[in-house]
Amino acid sequence: MNPGLLSWARERAGLDELALARRFPKLTEWEAGKAQPTLRQLEDFAHAVHIPIGYLFLPQPVQEALPIPDFRTLADHAITRPSPNLLDMLYLCQQRQDWYRDHALTHALPALDFIGSASTGDDPATVAQALSKTLQLSLAQRQQLSNWSETLRQFMVSAEKAGVLVMASSIVGSNIHRKLDVREFRGFALVDNLAPLIFLNAADSKAAQMFTLAHEMAHLWLGESGVSDTEAGRLPEQAIERWCNAVAAELLMPMRATRAAYQPELPLPEEIQRLARQFKVSTLVVLRRLFDAGFITEAVLWQNYHEQLQRIQALDVRRGGGDFYRTLAARTGTRFARAVLASTLEGQTLFQDAFRMLGIKKSATFYKAARELEVMT
8 A cells, every 4th residue: 555645644634643643653654654554444544534434545646636627716715626515425425316317207297497598698687587487586576574584594495496406504414524625625416407407505605505595596597517616706717617607697686676775874894784675685785796796896896895794794683493394305405315215114225224314313213304304294
């Protein structure tokens, strides 16, 4: 075994020797080639750094790349190789998508005609109107909702009713020790006309997730899969991301409604907060739309933008606890979870496959999930 692969695997997982020293006291000697781990120790090490053990017996490190296009720009730090958490979350969602596509074919579910129905040459406002019509969730309906959490929930429900698998989680699978980093990615879209899938990094704020969901929906309309780190106020470098941002902004805060709602007599900080509450969007979206409308200058935009960004980043948006079965429905998507539960109960899917895709370990949990999600009584 090449001892350098141990160092590569550790660094790939974002860990230093100190973080693993208690579990593997001879790790420094192993990496220096002064001692050899046993096979059992290698298995434990591979599990700790989230790689298949076979990787440690290759002559050179695996050159890993995202399996879908990478649209991230990450203004604050350079993009390096994708983390194991991002890769494993992507692979899990691809497995779920493959299963659901087979399920859709088996049950003769119709293909979704909006997938790939637009191009970047189309007017974002026109596409946003088509998207809103498909979702059957109007601006007026959203404005009547009580808060951002409820608005995001309704947005996700509407997307799933339209045929999109929507999954949101802050961890990989059901492993609470593998947290997703919002600084690495905010979401991704996996295009398919039978099983389109959107994943949201739930470590982000509810308002930010709403913008990401709208952005990834625009990706589906384009027919372009990809990983995104979209930020409402910034203009991405890639044309596709700029277009998707424009569609998302118009969907969440239409320009006509923005112009009608704007009250220039109010102090800007107060007006930003008021509009954010009215449209159920983040203050970053509000600032960008006010700039797009010509109500504020670029200098005012960025001064306030950085202030709002610091305020948002200071908030602890992650919430622990909560109802397990409601969390399960969010992590896997209600549409997907119900399909897997029903298929397993009908004997078409193996329990072990259902457990793996849903992140369930016990039969009792499976049956209770089936009752909670109204698959069985």
